[in-house]
Amino acid sequence: QVQLQESGPGLVKPSQTLSLTCTVSGGSISSGSYYWTWIRQPAGKGLEWIGRIYTRGSPNYNPSLKSRVTISVDTSKSQFSLKLSSVTAADTAVYYCARAVRSGSSAPFDYWGQGTLVTVSS
Amino acid sequence: SYELTQPPSVSVSPGQTASITCSGDNLGEKYTCWYQQKPGQSPVLVIYQDNKRPSGIPERFSGSNSGNTATLTISGTQAMDEADYYCQAWDSSTADVFGGGTKLTVL
Numbered sequence: 001q002v003q004l005q006e007s008g009p010g011l012v013k014p015s016q017t018l019s020l021t022c023t024v025s026g027g028s029i030s031s032g033s034y035y036w037t038w039i040r041q042p043a044g045k046g047l048e049w050i051g052r053i054y055t056r057g058s059p060n061y062n063p064s065l066k067s068r069v070t071i072s073v074d075t076s077k078s079q080f081s082l083k084l085s086s087v088t089a090a091d092t093a094v095y096y097c098a099r100a101v102r103s104g105s106s107a108p109f110d111y112w113g114q115g116t117l118v119t120v121s122s
Numbered sequence: 123s124y125e126l127t128q129p130p131s132v133s134v135s136p137g138q139t140a141s142i143t144c145s146g147d148n149l150g151e152k153y154t155c156w157y158q159q160k161p162g163q164s165p166v167l168v169i170y171q172d173n174k175r176p177s178g179i180p181e182r183f184s185g186s187n188s189g190n191t192a193t194l195t196i197s198g199t200q201a202m203d204e205a206d207y208y209c210q211a212w213d214s215s216t217a218d219v220f221g222g223g224t225k226l227t228v229l
Contacts (some may be wrong), residue, residue, distance in 0.1 A: 037218075046208065046220060046221070046222045046223040047157075047165065047208055047210075047220040047223070048220065049210075049217065049218040049219065049220060051217075052217075052218070060217050061217075062216070062217065063123065063215075063216060063217075064123075096164060096165075100218075101170075103171070104153075105152065105153055105212060106153035106155070106170065106171050106212065107212060107218070108155045108167050108170035108171070108210075109155070109157070109165070109167060109210075110167050110170075110176065112164040112165055112166075113164065114164055115164055
């Protein structure tokens, strides 16, 4: 059974960089069949796709966040990471990592982490 | 940028059929997925590629997609189906995009 687990600081100061890691177990992060994705959800609001990485290609980012986002993968540790720079209170949210199945023009998210709350506050 | 629009809320009586719509320009030309999210939990995939159910998802969940609208249908709705539902599609300009979510109330 595939499992994803987010980890990282729960509190980040404004203007600093938010850094999270997702550890994948029960499956190979090196498989070319999947995108490894970050999604966030502010309290009481909807889901927002942040970006994804494919171990055999370049990452893709949400255009609205692209200037501040970096997603990378470390296959030796079976982890992928998110960095979001210059954070503000608007970046306060539950951050999820998820696996998306590469299938033509469709990439459904079939496994999700439990989510981690990141609060931006001084 | 590409946008998906869902009604904020839908109500249904137990045992009846619930329909949740998701609208976007030429959405029928894209594959749509649907996710169920209960309070305090991570989303769960209930429909992918417009009308396919992942293993473990009850047959009462079905989907369709044509024109500008995708629809999630829940037949014989049960109290356990009360949740937020999100549609999702991929667009070349925006990559993955989610609808704003629909709160399904079973009363």
